[in-house]
Amino acid sequence: MNLSNSLRGKKRPSLIVSLLDFFKQLKRHKVGICGFLLLLFYFILGIIGPYIAPHAPFEMRLAEAYAVPDWFVIFPQYRDYPPNIVHRVSTSMWELVEKSNELTLKIDKSAISVIYMKASETNGKKSLFFSYSFEYPYRPPKTFYLTLKFKATKVNLPSSYARINIYLVNTEGKRFLLLSKRVVGNESKWVTPLDVDSRDITLKLRLGVDPFADLAPLILNSKGTYKILLELEVFDRDVNTNGVFNITLGELLFRIPGMRYGLLGTDNNGSDLFSQLLYGARVSMIVGLLASSISVFLGLVIGVIAGYEGGFVDQFLLFITDTLYFMPILPLLIALSVFYGKNIYLQILLIASLSWMAFARTVRSYTLSLRESLFVEAVRAIGASDIYIIIKHIIPQLIPLIYVQLALSVPGAVLLEASLSFLGLGDPRVPSWGRMLYSAELAGAFPRLIWWWILPPGLMLTFFALSFILFGYALDEIFNPRLRVRR
Amino acid sequence: MASLWRYIAKRCVDRLLVLLMALILSFILLRVIPYYVLGIDPSFFFLNPHMTEEQQKLIRKRFGLDEPVFPNQFVRYVFNLFKGDLGYSLYTGRPVISELLERLPNTVLLLGTATVLQIIVGLTIGIVATMKRGSKVDATVVSLGLFLNAFPAFFVGLLFLLLFGYYLGWFPIAGTVSRPPPKDPLAYILDLLYHLVLPLSTLIIVGFGGFALLIRSLLVSQLGQDYIITARAKGLPERVVMFKHVLKNVLGPILTILALTFPGIVSGAVITETIFSWYGVGRWLFDASMQFDFPIVQGVLFIYIILTLISLLIVDIILGVVDPRVRLE
Numbered sequence: 072m073n074l075s076n077s078l079r080g081k082k083r084p085s086l087i088v089s090l091l092d093f094f095k096q097l098k099r100h101k102v103g104i105c106g107f108l109l110l111l112f113y114f115i116l117g118i119i120g121p122y123i124a125p126h127a128p129f130e131m132r133l134a135e136a137y138a139v140p141d142w143f144v145i146f147p148q149y150r151d152y153p154p155n156i157v158h159r160v161s162t163s164m165w166e167l168v169e170k171s172n173e174l175t176l177k178i179d180k181s182a183i184s185v186i187y188m189k190a191s192e193t194n195g196k197k198s199l200f201f202s203y204s205f206e207y208p209y210r211p212p213k214t215f216y217l218t219l220k221f222k223a224t225k226v227n228l229p230s231s232y233a234r235i236n237i238y239l240v241n242t243e244g245k246r247f248l249l250l251s252k253r254v255v256g257n258e259s260k261w262v263t264p265l266d267v268d269s270r271d272i273t274l275k276l277r278l279g280v281d282p283f284a285d286l287a288p289l290i291l292n293s294k295g296t297y298k299i300l301l302e303l304e305v306f307d308r309d310v311n312t313n314g315v316f317n318i319t320l321g322e323l324l325f326r327i328p329g330m331r332y333g334l335l336g337t338d339n340n341g342s343d344l345f346s347q348l349l350y351g352a353r354v355s356m357i358v359g360l361l362a363s364s365i366s367v368f369l370g371l372v373i374g375v376i377a378g379y380e381g382g383f384v385d386q387f388l389l390f391i392t393d394t395l396y397f398m399p400i401l402p403l404l405i406a407l408s409v410f411y412g413k414n415i416y417l418q419i420l421l422i423a424s425l426s427w428m429a430f431a432r433t434v435r436s437y438t439l440s441l442r443e444s445l446f447v448e449a450v451r452a453i454g455a456s457d458i459y460i461i462i463k464h465i466i467p468q469l470i471p472l473i474y475v476q477l478a479l480s481v482p483g484a485v486l487l488e489a490s491l492s493f494l495g496l497g498d499p500r501v502p503s504w505g506r507m508l509y510s511a512e513l514a515g516a517f518p519r520l521i522w523w524w525i526l527p528p529g530l531m532l533t534f535f536a537l538s539f540i541l542f543g544y545a546l547d548e549i550f551n552p553r554l555r556v557r558r
Numbered sequence: 559m560a561s562l563w564r565y566i567a568k569r570c571v572d573r574l575l576v577l578l579m580a581l582i583l584s585f586i587l588l589r590v591i592p593y594y595v596l597g598i599d600p601s602f603f604f605l606n607p608h609m610t611e612e613q614q615k616l617i618r619k620r621f622g623l624d625e626p627v628f629p630n631q632f633v634r635y636v637f638n639l640f641k642g643d644l645g646y647s648l649y650t651g652r653p654v655i656s657e658l659l660e661r662l663p664n665t666v667l668l669l670g671t672a673t674v675l676q677i678i679v680g681l682t683i684g685i686v687a688t689m690k691r692g693s694k695v696d697a698t699v700v701s702l703g704l705f706l707n708a709f710p711a712f713f714v715g716l717l718f719l720l721l722f723g724y725y726l727g728w729f730p731i732a733g734t735v736s737r738p739p740p741k742d743p744l745a746y747i748l749d750l751l752y753h754l755v756l757p758l759s760t761l762i763i764v765g766f767g768g769f770a771l772l773i774r775s776l777l778v779s780q781l782g783q784d785y786i787i788t789a790r791a792k793g794l795p796e797r798v799v800m801f802k803h804v805l806k807n808v809l810g811p812i813l814t815i816l817a818l819t820f821p822g823i824v825s826g827a828v829i830t831e832t833i834f835s836w837y838g839v840g841r842w843l844f845d846a847s848m849q850f851d852f853p854i855v856q857g858v859l860f861i862y863i864i865l866t867l868i869s870l871l872i873v874d875i876i877l878g879v880v881d882p883r884v885r886l887e
Contacts, residue, residue, distance in 0.1 A: 102701070390572075390575065390576065391579070394576050394579040394580050394583060395583075397576065397863055397866045397867065397870075398583075398584070398859070398862075398863065399821070399822075399859065399862045399863075401829070402825065402828060402840075402843050402847075402855070402859065402862070403584070403587070403859065405828065405843075405844060406588060406847040406855045407587060407588075409847045409848055409850070410588065410591075410592045410596070410598065410847075410850070411591075411592070412596075482707070482708060486710045486711075489710055489712075490711070490712055490829055493712050493829070494828075494829065494832065494844065508713070508716065512716070517716075517719060517720055517724050518724055520724055520725055522720060525716060525717075525720060526717075529710070529713035529716065529717070532710050532713060533709050533710065533713060534708070536707075536708035536709075536710070537704065537705060537708035540707055541704060544704060
């Protein structure tokens with residue numbers, strides 16, 4: 072044991088020791104520390120990003136489209152932007168305004184039952200009014216939605232029916248009939264709820280509004296107290312029979328999608344931009360690390376083989392390397408992405424296989440000089456095979472080079488992927504930063520000056536690339552002292 | 559002198575082989591694999607399905623799409639290239655070369671100006687940083703260069719567009735000239751320059767940092783050499799050392815870098831041109847790719863590669879004349 076150690080000369084330091092040593096050296100590089108901390112930040116973000124993201128990246132209609140960030144309320148011009156407003160009006164919150172004597176009410180926790188018992192000749196309309204008032208201290212919204220669940224049954228009243236009317240009463244007391252539904256009495260399950268969408272054209276036409284105007288700002292036009300009126304009418308048209316008409320009203324949901332939402336607002340589909348930003352870190356990490364590993368591997372293998380073998384093999388590999396080196400990468404990548412389909416892993420492979428050439432040339436020239444060095448000759452004299460020499464003696468000499476290249480080829484790969492995504496050639500399933508910029512351009516974030524949609528992904532990309540560049544630069548200075556400042 | 563001629567001849571043969579290999583490779587990537595592996599027939603995308611069988615056949619025949627892709631179409635493609643025929647656009651039916659020439663002035667104006675300015679600014683900054691190595695100036699240049707390297711080209715363009723185009727409204731947001739273009743030639747030129755400002759500054763900002771860093775690291779790598787120590791020991795001023803000794807010795811790599819940037823002037827900057835809707839080759843290439851208009855894509859790739867090889871050949875010749883050592887390689 073002793074003998075073999077002394078034969079090998081110094082014992083090789085363990086991985087931990089060399090790592091500690093590396094950090095000791097890194098500490099002296101301010102730039103390196105900056106890069107390392109940034110890198111750490113992105114690394115952690117890449118791992119935990121999707122778990123801490125509040126929503127799935129493409130979950131739609133979380134709020135109004137083009138909502139501003141929530142914290143914009145600190146600015147005076149955004150102070151009265153409504154957040155997401157949801158009113159779940161359940162049984163006890165309704166206020167009874169008016170009721171015909173013939174109707175009986177049964178209120179329990181989840182529903183209001185309205186029962187009409189026909190015992191005598193009491194034909195005609197029986198009605199009931201509920202109201203619910205709420206404060207709306209914000210600027211007019213763009214849309215609102217309303218749903219109401221109900222069911223109805225009847226016994227022995229063949230030609231009677233009921234009608235549910237929902238009004239929205241604004242601050243001036245003007246009533247808007249949002250919904251008027253005829254209930255026949257065979258709706259025995261909570262099936263289709265009654266739906267109001269303020270963008271509905273028939274609704275606008277019925278209210279006598281320009282069908283191309285937004286309805287919500289016309290109704291909710293000022294700050295103040297609004298009322299939702301629920302009217303229930305039972306039309307008894309049966310003669311000489313006794314029977315029961317039973318209507319059960321469930322929860323009424325009144326929703327105003329927020330015009331401010333989340334940390335970064337929403338995009339044109341109402342998806343959360345902050346979640347997309349968080350997801351992007353992992354995508355960029357995967358793209359960068361995979362592409363750079365593959366390209367470094369390719370460059371290493373080809374460079375070492377070319378440099379070590381020499382002769383015809385060298386010439387041939389150099390020829391291939393040069394051919395690819397002189398091709399324009401981005402135009403080729405664009406064409407290939409269009410022709411081969413938008414798959415992220417295919418793109419990583421393409422990016423990697425078009426970016427190994429410079430490294431292969433460097434490796435080749437290092438290998439050429441290593442091959443002639445004394446220790447390689449000595450090992451060869453003992454009778455070591457070529458593979459053994461390459462793996463045990465040449466590649467270990469190239470390790471600093473490999474580390475530096477691994478770090479330095481990440482930004483290029485990530486920026487290429489981002490460029491492709493920005494041009495609309497990204498994988499449609501992948502929430503990358505380039506894609507955010509693409510959809511920002513497509514959805515008109517520029518004329519609307521939505522800088523909170525454009526700046527974050529771009530800056531994230533820039534600092535991502537910067538972290539790897541700084542780290543790689545520090546690695547280069549630590550491993551290759553040639554570039555150190557010296558006078 | 560004979561060694562020089564032999565050297566040049568060898569280089570010519572080398573570059574020709576690379577050209578042929580590049581042609582084969584791009585043909586395989588753009589035509590053979592899509593057709594045989596993925597089953598994409600380009601005529602599928604532009605033939606009107608309401609045409610009769612015979613009409614479709616005629617059109618396919620006109621573009622030579624009726625023959626087998628490999629080897630017939632490839633051989634025809636290469637022969638046509640040597641005759642100076644780059645093919646016809648599948649969508650407009652016009653020769654690729656004439657469509658290219660239509661867009662070339664705009665691209666050369668944009669990319670040519672940008673490249674020249676980049677080189678001048680980058681070279682100056684690189685030399686200054688090297689001469690003041692270790693000082694604050696150097697540190698600023700290095701950090702600025704690293705930062706600019708990290709800036710994605712399209713993000714710089716988008717920032718400019720957002721700030722100067724949409725927010726401040728100082729510069730036009732799209733196009734090469736106003737619509738309708740001004741009649742007066744002087745006004746036309748001014749209008750063109752006005753539209754040029756944003757894309758041009760984008761390209762310069764994106765490009766010069768990396769270039770300056772490259773120059774700096776090249777120069778610094780020479781400074782430790784023995785001949786520099788000798789020159790300094792002779793008492794030569796730093797300026798003379800830099801310009802007469804160091805720069806001469808890194809002429810090869812610098813010229814090579816310049817030679818590699820030159821073809822970009824013709825092939826254009828795809829992303830910047832797309833962002834600013836510049837009527838140039840780069841955007842045309844992107845649009846053609848999106849439409850599977852492969853004659854255009856292949857044509858521009860071919861021109862790019864052949865320009866690369868020619869400019870490298872010129873650099874080789876210059877170096878062979880200037881520096882006799884390279885002839886022996």
